Amino acid sequence: MTDVKASGPTAEELRARLADNLVAAGAITTPAVEAAVRATPREAFVPDNVDLVDAYADDVVVTKRGPDGRATSSVSAPWLQAQMIEQAALRPGARVLEIGSGGYNAALIAHVVGPTGAVTSIDIDADVTDRARTALARTGYHTVRVAHADGEDGYPASAPYDTIIVTAEAADIPTTWTSQLAPDGTLVVPLRIRGHTRSLALTRTGSTSPPPRPTSAASSPCKAPAPIPHADCTCTATTSS
Numbered sequence: 490m491t492d493v494k495a496s497g498p499t500a501e502e503l504r505a506r507l508a509d510n511l512v513a514a515g516a517i518t519t520p521a522v523e524a525a526v527r528a529t530p531r532e533a534f535v536p537d538n539v540d541l542v543d544a545y546a547d548d549v550v551v552t553k554r555g556p557d558g559r560a561t562s563s564v565s566a567p568w569l570q571a572q573m574i575e576q577a578a579l580r581p582g583a584r585v586l587e588i589g590s591g592g593y594n595a596a597l598i599a600h601v602v603g604p605t606g607a608v609t610s611i612d613i614d615a616d617v618t619d620r621a622r623t624a625l626a627r628t629g630y631h632t633v634r635v636a637h638a639d640g641e642d643g644y645p646a647s648a649p650y651d652t653i654i655v656t657a658e659a660a661d662i663p664t665t666w667t668s669q670l671a672p673d674g675t676l677v678v679p680l681r682i683r684g685h686t687r688s689l690a691l692t693r694t695g696s697t698s699p700p701p702r703p704t705s706a707a708s709s710p711c712k713a714p715a716p717i718p719h720a721d722c723t724c725t726a727t728t729s730s
Contacts, residue, residue, distance in 0.1 A: 500532055503545035507531075507567055510547060516568040518575050525600035526571060533628045534593035534621070535564055552591065553616060562591065562617045565656060569688070570594050574601060576690040577652045577677045582606050586647065586669070588640035589656030592621035596630045598654070604632065609647045611638040643669045650674060658686055667693055 498506070508526040511517040517526065532544040539550055553562040574597060579585065582605040587595050590612035599608045612618045615637045622635040638644055640655070641663050648669035655666075655678040666676055670693040679688045 497542065500530060500541060500545075503541065504529075504531070507545050507547065511568060511571050514568060516571040516575070521579070521601045522571055522574050522597070525574075525597045526567065528600055529593065529596045530628055531564070531567070531593055534591060534596070534624045552620070553614070562612075562614060564591050564593050570597060573654055573656075573677050573679075573688055574598060576688060577654055577675055578690075579606075579652060583651040584647070584649070584671070585609070586644055586650045586653045587611070587656065588643070588653065588666075590618050590621045590635060591656070592624040592635075594654075594656060595621065595633045595635070596625060596628065599630050599633050606632075607634070607647065608632065609634045609636065609644055609650075611636045611640060611644050613637075613639050641665065645669060652677065655679065662691075 504527055508523055511526060512523060517523045532541055535544045535550045536552055544550065547567050549566050550564045551560040552564060555561045579601045581603040583602045584607045585598050585602060587598060587610040590610040595608055595610040602608060610621060610633055618635050618637045625633050625635065634647065636644060643665040649671040650669055651671050652675045653666055653670060658679045658681055660681050670676060672693065674693045676691045677688065679686050
C-alpha cells in the first residue's frame, strides 16, 4: 500500500479563504470588491520564492529590498487594499490613477471598474513598474496602463481621474493630485497627521471650498486630525475601525 502525502491548499482555496476573512473582518463591504479578491491571483504579484500560503496571508509581502536590506517596495496587506478600494467607492467605467505600483492592487481596481474603466498605475522605481507590467500581462489585465513616473507629479497624460488612490504614506497633498481629479473626483491617501497615519477619502469640490477634513479613516487609531491646508478638496470626518 502506498502512502499518499496530503497536498496543501490550492491558490483558489486560499483566495476564497482570504475573501471570507476580509468580509468577516469588515474590510470588504461590497460584492464588487469581494469578487475582485476572489478572482485575482495574488501569488502572481509576489516574488517567486514566496510560499503560496504566505502569498495569501493578510500581511505585507516585501518585493524589493535596498542594499542595506531595508524594504523599498512591497505588496500591501490585503485588508488595507480592500479598505482603500472600498473607501474609493469605485464604479464600473471609472478612470483611476494608482500612485505606487506593484500590480496586485491595480488588478483589483481593474476588476472593480470593469472593461469600460481605465486604470493607470505609476511608480518611481523602474524595477517595480517592469515587474508589475509583466505580472499584469501574464494574468490577463491588459487594460491596466503601467508607467514609470514620480508619484508626486501624478500622471497628467491620462488625466482627469475619477479616483486617485495613493498606496504610500504621504505627509502632504500635492496640488498635482487634486488638479488631476475630475470634478467631484475622490482622492484616497494614507495621510500622516500629528504623528498618526489614517487612510482618508477626500472629494474635490472646487477652488472656493473650505480647507478639507477627512471623510473616512481606515487604519490605526489616532488623534483628531487638523484641517488639511488645500483648497481643492473638502470632506467631513468619520472613522471606521
